[in-house]
Amino acid sequence: MTEKSVTDMILDKFTQSVAGDSTFKGICEELLALMKSEKPEKERIKAILEKIVDENPKP
């Protein structure tokens, strides 16, 4: 078993949870793409988590 496959298995399960959570509506794909990328950066993940909030805030 190589590192990639263990990591991929984890990210696959993570994808299922995120995709089924309406809180992530609109940012799900972008978030997962970044998480699966070779070098995900914290600031970029943070920007994605903040993104939809700017467009559709819930007062």
Added chain:
Amino acid sequence: MRILSLEVENIRGIRSIRIEPAGENLVVFGPNGTGKSAIVDAIDFLLTGKISRLTGEGAKSLSLKEHGPHVDSREDLKNTVVKAKVKIGDREIEMQRGMNKPTTLKVDPKGDTMLVKACLAVTELGQHILTRREILQYITSEAGKRAKKIMSLLNLDRVENLRSMLVTLRNEAESDHTQAQGNLEVAKGEIVTLLSLSGFSEVTCLAKINALRQILGGSELSRLSTESMKEGLSPHPFSTERPALTRDQVVNTVADIRTLIGEKDSIVAKEAELRALLTEICSEAQLKECMAYEALIRVGITLTKDNVCPLCDRKWDGDFRQYLEQKEGSIEVAKEKRIHVEEISAALNNRLMILRNEVSVCVDAHNQYALKAINDAELRKYLSDIDSWINILKNPLGFFESGSWPSPLQELFETPFVEPNLLTPLDNAIKEIRPEISTQQNAWDTLTRMQDKWERYARLVKDEAQKRIIKSRSESTLEYFERARDLVLEGIYDAVKNNFEKYYRVIHSDDEGGFASKISHEGAELNFQVDFYKRGLFPPHALHSEGHQDSMGLCLFFALNTYLVKNAIELAVLDDVVMSIDCNHRQGICTLFREHFSDKQLIITTHDGAWAKQLRAQGVVKQKNMVHFTNWNIETGPIYELEKDLWDRVEEDLKKDDVPAAAHTLRRNAELFFDDVCDFLSASITYRGSHQWELGDLAPAAISAYKKYLKKAKDNAHKLKDSTKFEELEVLEKKSNEIITKSQIEQWIINENVHYNRWRTYNKNDFEPVVQAFKLLFDLFNCSTCGSLIALNEGRGQNSQLTISCSCGKVFWNVTENVGKK
């Protein structure tokens, strides 16, 4: 990949050595300090370009270039080389690596380079070598360290980095949300004061605003907004350019300050907690250093651009930001302390901000009503003290360290100052003042001020909602990620656990046949527990003996190896790993090797000659693959003997017509052989104080035991009416008697040649029948299928049997006394 031949030049304790295991198991044995581990290091270096013994914990001062070559070859690295001919599939490939260029692996034919590299990728995990140090890491280490070791084997660094990043994001989001909540509370408090409300709610605000609008003849609003606040109202003729403070507002402010003072005890307690935390941090140099380091890394992350270090401006080879983020994640304790400091500081800051706002209103009131009762300078100093505290709470550690921590926060909330100097005079002054402005102007002014307050409130509501969603997302992201990781890892640990138990039961079938274990992942820890004789699960080093722990380490290594390595590399190197395991359980290990790892090439080093012989006798390793390191010195390296196949060596001597040499070889090896046989059959032998027995002592004792057990087995077969077995043993008895008789007749020739030096009178033709006789004699004690020596085994339990058997079970004689009797 299997090693066909290995050549080592000037590596560690070795000067020059060539070994040819021909792709089969190999045992290197000999006393401590004879260079056995150098063979392990050489293989490690060839496969990985590193020597794991020179890395890791306790090896900081060691380096490959300095300590990898033979001590006298450090200046001549060109001659420090490991070469091997290996077999991958049906390809025979030569590999070579030198200390002068450790990262370069030469492969011949070059076309097979990719094949070799693909095969060696798995060696990056370090799962090709097991040492005693590794066993300790598996078994006796703390759960956190074990988790790191196993996670590193599973190559989960990237997963851990992602998790660490998500933890940081979650913590930041929580901190941001707490701050946003505090700001919103301050804004609500201001509105409550302005509108003289008993508590904040949008409904009561709307009602109050509508009441004010009614005073000014305005219509009722159904919802509040900054724009609608004065909608439809004309500017009041008495309005001032600057919205005035109302009398009620000042009264409310005084009441609010008194409420805050009522919280004094909890605020003072929080400050004390903060000071205690800062004292702890400052008194532990390492913790303080870690916190400073963490702060530096956090700043570094924000300043890093294009992989250039912001401190030294050098380009980093790789992803510098990711490197810093990994570092940040590794300083967990410092992070926890920082977050705790930030949390307390944020809570205190929140109360101080509210106090500051309220006191600011007091200052405005002072100016507006020109209240003589309040000392202007004193009031401004008080305000300045609050500002100082707010400033300090932005960087509490810095101020604490520099010794500029102000007088206790308690003083700001002490009634001796606030009450007599601020609140009571203000209270009294206001009582004497009649409302100077009309109700209409008061309503207009309040609406004007309310517009600002409501705008701020609306902005902070939006901000708090945003921060709440980000916090919720950050928490969910981390939760989903950790849950996914745990699910996947649990699956992996289950697979590893099942193999671990299976292997352990093979070794300890006699006393722990129902052995079970549990591997579970909790946070950053990997808990490993094992069953102790059905009395429950315990840590592996809690109740089991050291020998059992060694077995566990070996089994866990192979269980992980099975999962991780699969068939990518068939090689496994075991460096002196069974030192605490007793002889009976070593037999179990031999069974494990034969039954579960026959597809692997095992390279085993041991200081224990008995274990080496057991491996040979149990058919794990052939005699020609026994390398005996007898001694070592710095000039020559290991002094060793290659135990070639006996019959090949005798044949070589006879080809040269050197009968005395052949006789000497045969005699010496026959002594070693019968020494093992006597041991395995528990043969009776005349005791010698010198502990040295000759062929004349050993062979008759072994043969006598053999005959005795064969006869017993035959008798038992007869008693048990097992005619097939009886006939089989009768044939064997007849055949063995012939062989034994023949060998005894011939034995004197060996003695003659060795002891009386009459070798000139004998030639090859005279000696060949002797060789043939001894070959047949040796075969009596070896299984023709598995090659192992037959041995006397005593089972356990009430109905246990005494048997003579081989490793594979083809030879199986029941030699139990009193068989058939109840």
